[in-house]
Amino acid sequence: EIHWRDWSSDVCSSDLARIYxxxxxxxxxxxxxxxxxxxxxxxxxxxxxxxxxxxxxxCDVVISIAWxxxxxxxxxxxxxxxxxxxxxxxxxxAGSVVVGAAIAVSAIPLAPIYGxxxxxxxxxxxxxxxTAALSVAAWSLVYFAVHYFxxxxxxxxxxxxxxxxxxEAKLHFLxxxxxxxxxxxxxxxxxxxxxxxxxxxxxxxxxxxxxIRYSLQATQVPTVPLAAELDMIETYLSLETMxxxxxxxxxxxxxxxxxxxxxxxxxxxxxxxxxxxHGIERTPAGGTITVTSWRDADTLRVRVTNxxxxxxxxxxTRVGLRNTRERLRLLYGERAGLAMRQDADAVIAELxxxxxxxxP
Numbered sequence: 001e002i003h004w005r006d007w008s009s010d011v012c013s014s015d016l017a018r019i020y021x022x023x024x025x026x027x028x029x030x031x032x033x034x035x036x037x038x039x040x041x042x043x044x045x046x047x048x049x050x051x052x053x054x055x056x057x058x059c060d061v062v063i064s065i066a067w068x069x070x071x072x073x074x075x076x077x078x079x080x081x082x083x084x085x086x087x088x089x090x091x092x093x094a095g096s097v098v099v100g101a102a103i104a105v106s107a108i109p110l111a112p113i114y115g116x117x118x119x120x121x122x123x124x125x126x127x128x129x130x131t132a133a134l135s136v137a138a139w140s141l142v143y144f145a146v147h148y149f150x151x152x153x154x155x156x157x158x159x160x161x162x163x164x165x166x167x168e169a170k171l172h173f174l175x176x177x178x179x180x181x182x183x184x185x186x187x188x189x190x191x192x193x194x195x196x197x198x199x200x201x202x203x204x205x206x207x208x209x210x211x212i213r214y215s216l217q218a219t220q221v222p223t224v225p226l227a228a229e230l231d232m233i234e235t236y237l238s239l240e241t242m243x244x245x246x247x248x249x250x251x252x253x254x255x256x257x258x259x260x261x262x263x264x265x266x267x268x269x270x271x272x273x274x275x276x277x278h279g280i281e282r283t284p285a286g287g288t289i290t291v292t293s294w295r296d297a298d299t300l301r302v303r304v305t306n307x308x309x310x311x312x313x314x315x316x317t318r319v320g321l322r323n324t325r326e327r328l329r330l331l332y333g334e335r336a337g338l339a340m341r342q343d344a345d346a347v348i349a350e351l352x353x354x355x356x357x358x359x360p
Contacts, residue, residue, distance in 0.1 A: 027142075028064045031135065032057050052113045063106045064132075068139055071099045081147060092140045100133025162330040165323070189242035204242060207235045215266070223262035226293060226300070230254055233272050237289060240276055247286025248276070254293040261300050263353060264331060268302050270324050271338075271349045275306030279347060283307045287346075295355070302351040310342040328353075 036057040075081065080091055107128060111121060186208055193201035214232045230252050237250045268291065275289050287307030294301055321338070328336040335354040340347065 024065050024069065025061075027139075028061045028068075032060050032064065055113055056107075056110050059110050060103075060107060063103055064135070067099050067103050067106070068136065071095060071136070071140075072143070075143075081144075081151075088144075092137070092144075096133050096137040096140060099136045101129055103132040103136070104129040158330055162327075165327055165330060186239055186242065193242075204239065207238050211235050211239065221265065224265045225260050226254060226263050226268075226302070227259040229263060229265065229268050230259075230291065232266075233269055233291060236269065236272065237276075240280075244280055244286060247283075248280050249286070249288040251288055251290045253291070255295060258293045258295050258300055261295075261353075261355060263300070263302075264327060267324060267327065268304065268351065270321075271302075271304040271351065274321065274349070275304055275308075275347070279306030279308035298355050300353045300355050302353070304349045304351075305343075305346050307345060308347050309345075310340060310347045 036054070074095070080088055083091070104125060108121060108125070111124075186204065190201045190204045190208075193204065211232065214228075214235075234250070234252060237248065241248050241250075272289060272291065280286055280289065285307075288305075290303075290305040292303050292305075321340070325338050328338060332354055337352045339350045339352075341350075342348075
C-alpha cells in the first residue's frame with residue numbers, strides 16, 4: 001500500500017519549501033507577465049497602459065500567490081492528497097472556481113490604477129474570473145502532478161529499501177538464531193540426551209528442523225498469521241530451555257480474535273530473542289518470557305516481557321531493535337511502532353501494528 005506524501009511538507013522540508021516558493025513566485029510571475037504583454041499588444045496604445053499594467057501585474061502576482069497558498073493549506077488540511085481521481089476531480093473543480101473567483105474579486109480595487117483607459121468592471125470581471133479559474137485549475141494539475149511524481153519516487157525508494165532490508169533481516173535471523181554458538185548449544189544438548197533420554201533428543205532435533213524450515217519459508221511471504229509466529233516462538237523457546245533449564249520459563253497468550261491476524265514474519269520473534277539474550281541470559285535467577293496479544297480498535301498490540309533492566313550493555317549494539325523499527329517504518333509508515341519501557345524488574349517491549357480493513 002502506497003501512502004503519498006505532500007512533496008512540500010516532507011521531513012526534509014527546508015529544501016522542498018524553497019523549491020515550492022521558487023515555483024510559486026517564478027511560475028505566477030512568468031504566467032501573468034505573458035498575459036500582461038498579450039494584453040498590451042491587443043489593447044494598445046502601449047504608452048498610457050505600460051506603467052499601469054506593470055503595477056497591476058505585480059499586484060496580481062502577489063494576490064495569486066496568496067490565494068493559491070491558502071488553497072494549498074486547505075488541500076493539505078482536508079487530506080485531498082490521499083483521495084482517488086474520482087473523488088479528487090470534483091473537489092479540484094470546485095476549488096478552482098472558488099479560488100479563481102477570489103482572485104478576480106481581489107483584483108477589483110486595482111481597476112483605478114488604469115485611470116482614464118480603465119474598462120468598466122462589468123466588462124473585464126467575467127473575463128478575469130474565467131482566466132483566474134482556469135489558471136488555478138492548471139496550478140492544481142501541476143501541483144498534484146509533482147506531488148504524485150514525488151510520491152511515486154518515494155514509494156520506489158521505499159520498495160527498494162524494503163527489499164534490501166528484508167534480505168538483511170533474513171541474514172540477521174539466520175546468523176542470530178542459527179549461528180554456530182546456538183547450533184553448538186543445541187547439538188551438545190541433543191548429544192547429552194541421546195543416551196539418557198532418546199525420546200527427548202528426537203524431539204529436540206525435530207524442533208530444530210522446524211525452526212530452520214520456518215526461517216527459510218517465512219522470508220518468502222510478506223505476512224504470516226500471529227498463531228504461526230507464536231508456534232515458532234514456542235519451538236525456539238523449547239530449544240533454549242535445554243540450555244537454561246529451569247531458568248527459562250515461558251507464557252504465551254494470545255486473544256482468540258488476534259491469532260489469525262497477519263503480521264510480518266519473525267517480527268515478534270526478534271523481540272523474544274532480545275528478551276532471552278538481554279534478559280534471561282544476564283539474570284542469574286532467570287525468569288519468564290511472556291508474550292501477550294490483544295486487539296485495540298484497529299490496532300494489533302503484542303507485548304513481550306522479560307526480566308532484566310533496560311540498559312545498553314557495552315557488548316551490544318541493539319541492531320535487532322533498530323532493524324525491527326526500520327522494518328515497521330518501511331511497511332507501515334507512522335501507523336506502526338515499537339515502544340520499550342522498564343517496569344520494576346522487567347523490560348516490556350510493545351508492538352503496535354495496524355489491522356487491515358476489508359473493503360466495503
